[in-house]
Amino acid sequence: MCWRWNKQLLTSILDSHIIDYPTPKNLNYMWSFGSTAGIMLVIQLLTGIFLAMHYCPKMEYAFYSVEHIMRDVRYGWIIRYIHANGASLFFIVVYCHIFRGLYYGSYIYPRHYLWLSGVLIFILMMATAFMGYVLPWGQMSFWGATVITNLFSTIPFIGFEVVEWLWGGFSVNNPTLNRFFSLHYALPFIIAGLTVIHLALLHDVGSNNPLGVEYYGNKMSFYPYFYVKDLYSFFILLILFCVFVYFFPNALNHPDNYIPADPLVTPAHIVPEWYFLPFYAILRSVPHKLGGVLAMGGALVVLLLLPFLNSSRVRSTYFRPIYSPVFWFLVFDFIFLGWIGQKEVAGPYVILGNLATLYYFFFFLVIIPFLSLVEDHLLIFDSYSKIKK
């Protein structure tokens, strides 16, 4: 009796969420990034579990245990390359997912909580990736960890205590590596839990669509049409994945990370992984340490505020002629910040970084609220005058 009841519950949940789930007919391929992000998360979890079977989170052995995985463990090299490049691909997919949301106004009411859960996932992804990069205990791992954990020393009054608490000592050391390993293992499961909440929030209100308007008869069942569509997108991603794993497995890694960590030798340029570079550029564009940290944190906070900054009734950028060019300029600006992030803080890069940071904040804090007031009026006036003619 109980078993039959549970079975019915399970099948009805599966049916209403992934089989008969009413999905807008006109979703384009931009709506595949969510499911591909889910697949990437599963790939990262599985490969991570297998890596952890052979990895040793002790300062003396960490670097060499990774070499052991690469050389001695059967298929260890491919598991490691999938995990390392998978992190990059996961970020590519999630950045596309975020910019898709920005373009089609998917963060606007009633999907504001859905967006907020997404930003939370993104912040946790950044923390997980940062701690994962420390684990091979190469030069970049060690010095990256030193630079980033030191940022907490800018917290007024208790900064240094916080940093020592994070380190578990007086420098980045064995306890630091141990706790980073523990957290790097645990956080992806929290991300997976948050992803379930993310999907529950999505299914509560339903997907947005490229037009940004709901209309009668626009829904069809998720299975089989969107399964096939999302699978097709995943196979395209898989091709890119294979190109990296088989042909350029170290292209996205820093060569210095193949040198064992040495606390006595600082590398000439300490650069984070590519997916942190835009935020790193924002951090460095303010010449004051605390100011830089606040700016970098602020760059994430504006994402949290976004649903409350935009009051436009028109969701899709496709129908917003003034917003459209400034949106595309933001995309350019973000990539440009990434480029600035890996340059030295000197000469023209300083001023260019400042300008790019300024535009980032100007876009979210000024352009979005201003245009959502002005453009709506212009669009309504325009369509009204067309009707009158």
Ligand code: HEM
């Ligand atoms: C582990 C990372 C993530 C996973 C697995 C994930 C998964 C998904 C899935 C499967 C969907 C439905 C399909 C789609 O619309 O693409 C979705 C929708 C959505 N996600 Fe995510 N997501 C993640 C991260 C994020 C982040 C970082 C944000 C924003 C900062 C975000 C915001 C949204 C929004 C607003 C929607 C609704 C889109 C619409 O209906 O137009 N997600 N997500």
